[in-house]
Amino acid sequence: MGKKKRGHPDVEEILSRPWCYYCERDFEDLKLLISHQKAKHFKCDRCGRRLNTAGGLSVHLNQVHKETLSQVENALPNRQGLEVEIFGMEGIPQEVLEQHRNRIIQNFYQAQEDRRIATGNPPPGQSKNPRKKIKIETAEELLKRFAEYRAQRKAVLASGGSMDGVVQTGTAFPQQTFNQPGFPGQQPHGQAAYGFSADSLPARPSSGLVGAPGLPQRPTQAGFWGSSAQATASGDEIDQLIRMAEAGVKPQKRPEEGEEAGDGKGKKDKDKKGRMVYDDAEFSPEEKMAALPRYAYIPPVGT
Amino acid sequence: MAPATQYELSPPPGDAVSSIAFAPDSGTKLLVSSWDNKVYHYDITNGPEASSLVNTYEHRAPVLDVCFGADDNEAFTAGMDWTVNRLNLETGELTPLSKHTAPVRRVVYSKSHGILVSASWDSTLNLHNLNDPSSTPITIALPGKPQALAGSPSKIVVAMTGRIINIYDVDSIAELFRTGGTELKPWQQRESSLRYLTRSVSCMPNDAGYATSSIEGRVAVEWFEDTAESQARKYAFKCHRQAAPDGDGDIVYPVNALAFHSVHGTFASGGGDGTVALWDAEAKRRLKQYQKFPNNVAALAFSNDGKYLAVGVCPGFETGQNDYSGAGQTSVFIRELGENEAKGKGTK
Numbered sequence: 222m223g224k225k226k227r228g229h230p231d232v233e234e235i236l237s238r239p240w241c242y243y244c245e246r247d248f249e250d251l252k253l254l255i256s257h258q259k260a261k262h263f264k265c266d267r268c269g270r271r272l273n274t275a276g277g278l279s280v281h282l283n284q285v286h287k288e289t290l291s292q293v294e295n296a297l298p299n300r301q302g303l304e305v306e307i308f309g310m311e312g313i314p315q316e317v318l319e320q321h322r323n324r325i326i327q328n329f330y331q332a333q334e335d336r337r338i339a340t341g342n343p344p345p346g347q348s349k350n351p352r353k354k355i356k357i358e359t360a361e362e363l364l365k366r367f368a369e370y371r372a373q374r375k376a377v378l379a380s381g382g383s384m385d386g387v388v389q390t391g392t393a394f395p396q397q398t399f400n401q402p403g404f405p406g407q408q409p410h411g412q413a414a415y416g417f418s419a420d421s422l423p424a425r426p427s428s429g430l431v432g433a434p435g436l437p438q439r440p441t442q443a444g445f446w447g448s449s450a451q452a453t454a455s456g457d458e459i460d461q462l463i464r465m466a467e468a469g470v471k472p473q474k475r476p477e478e479g480e481e482a483g484d485g486k487g488k489k490d491k492d493k494k495g496r497m498v499y500d501d502a503e504f505s506p507e508e509k510m511a512a513l514p515r516y517a518y519i520p521p522v523g524t
Numbered sequence: 525m526a527p528a529t530q531y532e533l534s535p536p537p538g539d540a541v542s543s544i545a546f547a548p549d550s551g552t553k554l555l556v557s558s559w560d561n562k563v564y565h566y567d568i569t570n571g572p573e574a575s576s577l578v579n580t581y582e583h584r585a586p587v588l589d590v591c592f593g594a595d596d597n598e599a600f601t602a603g604m605d606w607t608v609n610r611l612n613l614e615t616g617e618l619t620p621l622s623k624h625t626a627p628v629r630r631v632v633y634s635k636s637h638g639i640l641v642s643a644s645w646d647s648t649l650n651l652h653n654l655n656d657p658s659s660t661p662i663t664i665a666l667p668g669k670p671q672a673l674a675g676s677p678s679k680i681v682v683a684m685t686g687r688i689i690n691i692y693d694v695d696s697i698a699e700l701f702r703t704g705g706t707e708l709k710p711w712q713q714r715e716s717s718l719r720y721l722t723r724s725v726s727c728m729p730n731d732a733g734y735a736t737s738s739i740e741g742r743v744a745v746e747w748f749e750d751t752a753e754s755q756a757r758k759y760a761f762k763c764h765r766q767a768a769p770d771g772d773g774d775i776v777y778p779v780n781a782l783a784f785h786s787v788h789g790t791f792a793s794g795g796g797d798g799t800v801a802l803w804d805a806e807a808k809r810r811l812k813q814y815q816k817f818p819n820n821v822a823a824l825a826f827s828n829d830g831k832y833l834a835v836g837v838c839p840g841f842e843t844g845q846n847d848y849s850g851a852g853q854t855s856v857f858i859r860e861l862g863e864n865e866a867k868g869k870g871t872k
């Protein structure tokens with residue numbers, strides 16, 4: 222990869238940039254990062270005071286405004302917690318650091334490849350989908366993958382779903398395409414309120430390949446980059462979250478709760494699991510209350 | 525920045541809150557209707573220290589809704605006793621305006637035309653022409669039982685069971701009074717975007733559209749304009765849910781109340797989970813989620829100047845409950861909003 226020119230920094234340079242644990246944004250230097258955190262994540266919304274840490278803000282809110290801080294503002298859904306004490310680059314858990322590193326590396330090479338495709342001059346000896354060739358599976362792996370595929374196929378058929386998506390992607394881990402979390406609040410919907418009937422799979426959310434729509438979905442690059450599959454997968458999820466954030470869409474809750482735009486099957490399962498506190502389709506809580514002796518009104522005769 | 529505060533009104537209503545309304549002119553005067561047969565009149569000018577209760581108005585039965593009329597001294601109430609009342613806040617005089625054949629769920633007043641619309645569980649609307657006090661109200665049959673009612677400058681939105689939403693044109697109601705007719709066709713009839721029973725409706729202050737919420741932790745935003753572009757803009761999202769303590773799925777709460785901010789056009793939603801969230805309808809963003817209130821949020825109202833948010837908190841009615849009381853557990857919180865607290869982020 223001897224291509225570092227035209228304003229594309231090399232991977233080491235990108236990796237050395239300080240970045241924000243709460244929103245995954247990276248910055249020129251640590252000072253900028255810290256002022257970003259103070260302004261975006263540790264600012265008191267009651268009086269505008271900028272604190273140094275989430276803990277500091279929590280104490281401030283408690284003492285000055287008698288309120289409790291429940292989450293870090295403007296943070297990615299899985300980073301809103303107050304348990305981790307972050308200041309600049311300090312305090313980021315090891316696995317998150319690794320995840321971030323993997324994501325950066327992955328995005329870097331992805332961008333590099335996208336540029337190559339966009340410019341139309343692939344480097345010699347590389348076909349359109351190099352990963353396929355590079356990935357070498359042992360017999361066990363192959364068998365395992367086949368078993369997984371069959372199980373998945375069964376599941377999809379059982380739920381009445383079409384196999385289209387799976388067949389089309391034709392990659393090693395097609396479910397990755399589907400399991401990317403969708404988010405409520407961004408998908409305009411038509412008259413059919415939710416469109417999650419199992420036999421009409423909704424359109425897939427666009428994957429990470431922004432610049433190259435024609436490119437087949439890549440298999441996981443676990444083997445390729447020497448990272449664990451787990452880390453890569455969660456890296457994808459974070460990517461997705463960041464893209465959502467960039468697109469100006471804020472997920473309402475944690476990603477697991479927001480299946481709306483995603484997989485029809487998953488959505489249905491989720492709905493079954495949601496337990497409604499009140500679920501009468503005909504009578505409102507007020508009507509039920511009205512029927513209680515405590516609130517009953519007996520109209521006087523003759524009025 | 526102004527020190528924003530939140531405090532509880534004292535004394536609180538004696539039972540569950542059904543509705544909260546701020547006065548059209550004064551930004552500090554509000555009415556709270558309660559299941560304890562009373563309407564409470566508070567004035568919050570003196571802040572948290574002073575007692576803010578000005579008066580209470582006793583009704584025959586639980587009061588299900590209250591709204592202000594032409595000025596700060598006129599209000600209308602809807603009650604379990606099937607009656608729509610005019611309430612004179614100065615004298616406390618209660619004048620029945622019309623009678624339904626079932627409890628009256630909601631009342632809404634249209635300032636521009638001097639019209640009062642009441643919606644009752646007898647599946648009718650009563651239209652009152654307040655410009656002509658001697659006229660008898662016109663009763664309009666609805667295709668379903670109304671659950672929520674809201675007015676914008678030009679429209680009245682009625683959400684019913686069976687996911688039916690009727691939108692009436694206020695001008696055509698005025699026309700009806702003029703011609704003396706008794707038939708009113710909805711300007712539009714729509715199917716609710718939400719799959720479950722509608723809980724609340726609120727109209728955008730700019731008259732462009734409305735938001736609805738359902739018992740199943742969801743809010744939909746739609747626009748009035750009947751063009752493909754406008755209709756394509758509508759969306760719905762989940763909210764007011766909590767991960768179940770046993771980790772198995774979510775607990776889904778009803779979204780009991782919606783209120784648009786008159787200045788910034790953002791809106792607040794209040795749910796059974798005891799939280800209030802602020803949303804930017806245009807940017808499809810959540811602006812804020814307030815810290816949990818001690819109980820179910822039953823009613824919300826912004827003051828007309830947008831400086832205050834009143835939150836009615838009382839126990840929520842849950843499926844299968846066969847005794848309920850909000851006595852002793854009901855409170856009304858006033859939140860003084862920071863200058864930009866309810867402002868959409870996109871406009872910053």
